[in-house]
Amino acid sequence: MNRSSTTPWLLVSPGAVLFAGLVIVPLVLTVILSFLTYNYDTGIGDGYTLAHYGQILSDGYYLDIFWRTLRLALLTTLLCALIGMPEAYILSRMRKPWRSIFLLVIIGPLLVSVVVRAFGWSMLLGSTGLVNAALGIVGLGPVKLLYTETAIVIALVHIMLPFMVIPVWTALQKLDPMVEAAAWSLGASRFTALRRVVMPQVSIGLLSGSLIVFGLSASAFAIPGLLGGRRLKMAATLVYDEYMQELNWPMGAAIAIIVLLANLVIMLAYNRAVEARARRALG
Amino acid sequence: MAFLTLEQVNKLYGELAAVRDVDLGVARGEFVSLLGPSGCGKTTTLQMIAGLVEPTSGRIMLDGRDITHEKPNRRGLGVVFQSYALFPHMTVAQNVAFGLEMRKVPRAERDKRVGEILELVHLGGMAERYPRQLSGGQRQRVAIARALVIKPPVLLLDEPLSNLDAKLREEMQFELRRIQRSVGTTTIMVTHDQAEALSISDRVVVMEAGRMTQVDAPYRLYEKPATAFISSFVGRMNRFEGIWWPAGASGAVEVAGAMLASETADIQPGTAVTASIRPEKLFLKKGDARLNGHVASRFFLGGHWLFNVETPAGLITVSMPNNGEEPAQEGELVGIDWAPASLRVEATVELSA
Numbered sequence: 001m002n003r004s005s006t007t008p009w010l011l012v013s014p015g016a017v018l019f020a021g022l023v024i025v026p027l028v029l030t031v032i033l034s035f036l037t038y039n040y041d042t043g044i045g046d047g048y049t050l051a052h053y054g055q056i057l058s059d060g061y062y063l064d065i066f067w068r069t070l071r072l073a074l075l076t077t078l079l080c081a082l083i084g085m086p087e088a089y090i091l092s093r094m095r096k097p098w099r100s101i102f103l104l105v106i107i108g109p110l111l112v113s114v115v116v117r118a119f120g121w122s123m124l125l126g127s128t129g130l131v132n133a134a135l136g137i138v139g140l141g142p143v144k145l146l147y148t149e150t151a152i153v154i155a156l157v158h159i160m161l162p163f164m165v166i167p168v169w170t171a172l173q174k175l176d177p178m179v180e181a182a183a184w185s186l187g188a189s190r191f192t193a194l195r196r197v198v199m200p201q202v203s204i205g206l207l208s209g210s211l212i213v214f215g216l217s218a219s220a221f222a223i224p225g226l227l228g229g230r231r232l233k234m235a236a237t238l239v240y241d242e243y244m245q246e247l248n249w250p251m252g253a254a255i256a257i258i259v260l261l262a263n264l265v266i267m268l269a270y271n272r273a274v275e276a277r278a279r280r281a282l283g
Numbered sequence: 284m285a286f287l288t289l290e291q292v293n294k295l296y297g298e299l300a301a302v303r304d305v306d307l308g309v310a311r312g313e314f315v316s317l318l319g320p321s322g323c324g325k326t327t328t329l330q331m332i333a334g335l336v337e338p339t340s341g342r343i344m345l346d347g348r349d350i351t352h353e354k355p356n357r358r359g360l361g362v363v364f365q366s367y368a369l370f371p372h373m374t375v376a377q378n379v380a381f382g383l384e385m386r387k388v389p390r391a392e393r394d395k396r397v398g399e400i401l402e403l404v405h406l407g408g409m410a411e412r413y414p415r416q417l418s419g420g421q422r423q424r425v426a427i428a429r430a431l432v433i434k435p436p437v438l439l440l441d442e443p444l445s446n447l448d449a450k451l452r453e454e455m456q457f458e459l460r461r462i463q464r465s466v467g468t469t470t471i472m473v474t475h476d477q478a479e480a481l482s483i484s485d486r487v488v489v490m491e492a493g494r495m496t497q498v499d500a501p502y503r504l505y506e507k508p509a510t511a512f513i514s515s516f517v518g519r520m521n522r523f524e525g526i527w528w529p530a531g532a533s534g535a536v537e538v539a540g541a542m543l544a545s546e547t548a549d550i551q552p553g554t555a556v557t558a559s560i561r562p563e564k565l566f567l568k569k570g571d572a573r574l575n576g577h578v579a580s581r582f583f584l585g586g587h588w589l590f591n592v593e594t595p596a597g598l599i600t601v602s603m604p605n606n607g608e609e610p611a612q613e614g615e616l617v618g619i620d621w622a623p624a625s626l627r628v629e630a631t632v633e634l635s636a
C-alpha cells in the first residue's frame with residue numbers, strides 16, 4: 001500500500017476550514033476583545049486590561065444575573081426531566097398510529113420560531129391573558145406571571161421538552177419490552193419495575209437530554225428577553241444589552257467568555273458523570 | 284385433578300383468533316411442551332398462563348385457585364423469555380436475587396439461595412459478571428436460575444433454546460431436563476423444534492392455528508400422529524393416497540398400480556385411504572423387494588443415510604443406519620421392504636377447516 005499520508009488531511013480540510021472560520025476565529029476575536037480597554041467617551045481603546053473581568057466578578061449586579069441563569073437553567077432541566085420521562089415512556093407504549101401522531105405533536109413546536117412561541121406565551125400569561133382570565137372565573141385574583149422567573153421557566157420548559165423526550169424515547173426504543181414483563185413475573189409491581197428496571201436503563205438518555213436542555217436554557221436569549229422584561233435578565237440578554245445598549249463591547253465579550261467557560265465546565269463535569277455511569281451500567 | 288388447568292381458553296386479537304378453545308391439564312412435576320409452527324399461538328398461550336396477556340374467555344386454574352385475572356406479579360410463576368430478558372444493568376447475582384428481593388427475603392438467606400441456584404446451573408464463578416459478558420448458553424442459564432430461585436409452582440419457558448447453536452442446544456436440552464428433574468418444578472416449554480419437544484418432555488401438546496390438535500407422550504405422538512399435519516411436522520413421513528384392498532387377514536393399498544402390503548384394517552374394500560410409513564421403518568436392499576425403484580438422491584447424516592427413491596408409487600424417503608458398508612449409489616436399482624404392520628392405513632377424511 002502506498003497511500004499518501006496527506007490524503008486524510010485533505011479529506012478533513014473542508015470541515016476544518018469551516019469550523020475554523022465559523023467558530024475558532026470569532027471566538028479568538030471575542031477573547032481578544034474582552035481584554036481591550038473601554039472608555040465611555042472614546043470607545044474601545046488600544047491597551048489591554050483585566051478590568052472587565054475584575055468588575056464582573058466583583059459586582060453583585062452581574063453575579064446576581066449569573067446566579068439566576070444557573071438557577072433557572074437547572075430548574076428547567078429538572079422540570080423537563082420530570083415531565084419528559086413519563087411522556088417518553090407513555091409514547092413508547094403507544095400503538096401504531098398514535099405513536100407517530102404524538103411524536104409529531106411533541107416535535108411540532110420545534111417547527112415554530114422561538115420568538116413566535118415567546119409572544120404566544122406572553123399573550124397567555126399577561127395580566128389580561130387567558131390564564132388570568134381563567135383564574136378570574138374561578139374567583140382568584142389576577143396573578144403577576146409575565147415578566148417573572150415563573151414565566152421564563154414555563155416557556156423554557158415548553159421549548160426544551162422535545163430535547164428531553166427524544167433522547168429518552170430513543171433509549172426506551174432500545175429496551176426489550178420483555179425485560180419489564182420479567183420484572184413483573186418476579187413479583188415487582190408496575191412502579192417497582194419502572195424504578196428498578198426501566199429507569200436505570202434509560203438514565204443515559206435522561207442524562208444526555210439534561211445536558212442539551214441545560215446548555216440551551218443557560219444560553220437562551222429570546223425567551224428571557226421577551227418574557228423576563230427589562231429587569232429580569234439572564235446571561236445572554238445581559239451580553240446583548242452590553243453590546244447594543246451600553247455599547248461596551250469589551251464588557252459584553254468578557255461576560256460571554258465567562259458564560260461560555262462556566263457552561264463548558266458544568267457540561268464537561270456532567271458528561272464525565274454520564275460516561276462513568278454508562279460504562280458501569282451498560283457498557 | 285390437574286395442578287394447572289386451562290379451560291376453554293380463547294384469545295382474540297380483533298378478528299384473529301390467536302388461541303382457540305384450549306383445554307389442558309398439567310400434573311404436578313410434569314414437563315409439557317407446546318409444539319407448533321411459528322404463529323400458531325404458543326407464546327400467547329404461555330403468556331396467558333404467566334398473566335402477561337389477558338384471555339378473551341376461559342379460565343386458568345392453578346392448584347385449585349382461579350388465576351385468570353390475577354396480576355403477573357401475584358402469580359409467582361417463573362418465566363424464561365425467548366430473549367431471556369435479563370436486566371442488563373445488574374450482575375448475574377443481582378439478576379437472580381431480584382425475585383427474592385421482591386419477596387423481602389432476608390439478605391443472608393437471599394445470598395445463600397442465589398449461591399445454591401447458581402451452582403445448580405453451573406454458573407458458580409460468574410456471579411459478579413454482567414449479562415453482556417456471558418455467552419448465549421450462560422445467559423440462558425441465568426434466566427433459568429432467576430426464574431427457579433423463587434421456587435415457582437410452575438416454570439414457563441418460551442423457546443429457551445432457539446437462540447443457541449445446534450451443539451449447545453443439544454447439550455442444554457439435557458441440562459434443562461436435569462435441572463427440572465432435580466428441582467421437580469412443573470414445567471411448560473414452548474418450542475417449534477419437534478426434536479427438542481420429543482427428547483425432553485413427558486407430554487407434547489401440538490398446536491395448529493391456535494388449536495391443540497394432539498396431546499400425547501412423545502413416543503405415541505411419533506407413532507400415532509392424529510393428523511396429517513402432525514405426521515409431517517413431527518419427524519419425516521412417507522404418505523400415499525390409494526385404494527384399500529383387503530385379502531384375508533392382511534391387505535394392500537393400491538397406489539398408481541403398485542400394491543403396498545399392510546395389516547388388516549377395518550375398512551371397506553375399494554375405499555380411498557391414506558397410507559403412511561416412517562423412513563426408518565423401511566429397508567433398502569439390492570434386488571427385488573415389495574417395491575422397486577432408483578435412488579434419486581442420498582444424504583449422509585453421520586449416524587444414518589437418507590435415500591430418496593423414485594418408485595412407481597412416488598418418491599419415497601428411506602432412512603438406513605450407517606453400518607459401515609458402501610451404500611447404494613445414486614441411480615442404482617434398489618428394492619424397498621417393510622413389515623406390513625408398520626404401514627398405517629386410514630380412510631381418507633375430507634379435511635374441514
Ligand SMILES: Nc1ncnc2c1ncn2[C@@H]1O[C@H](COP(=O)(O)OP(=O)(O)O)[C@@H](O)[C@H]1O
Nearest residue numbers: 296299301319320321322323324325326327328
Ligand atoms: N399483540 C398482538 N396483537 C395482534 N396479534 C397478535 C399479538 N400477539 C400475537 N398476535 C398474533 O397471534 C398469533 C399467535 O402468535 P404467537 O402466540 O406469538 O405465536 P407463536 O408463539 O406460536 O409463534 C400470530 O398470528 C400473531 O401474529
Ligand SMILES: [Mg+2]
Nearest residue numbers: 322325326327
Ligand atoms: Mg413465540
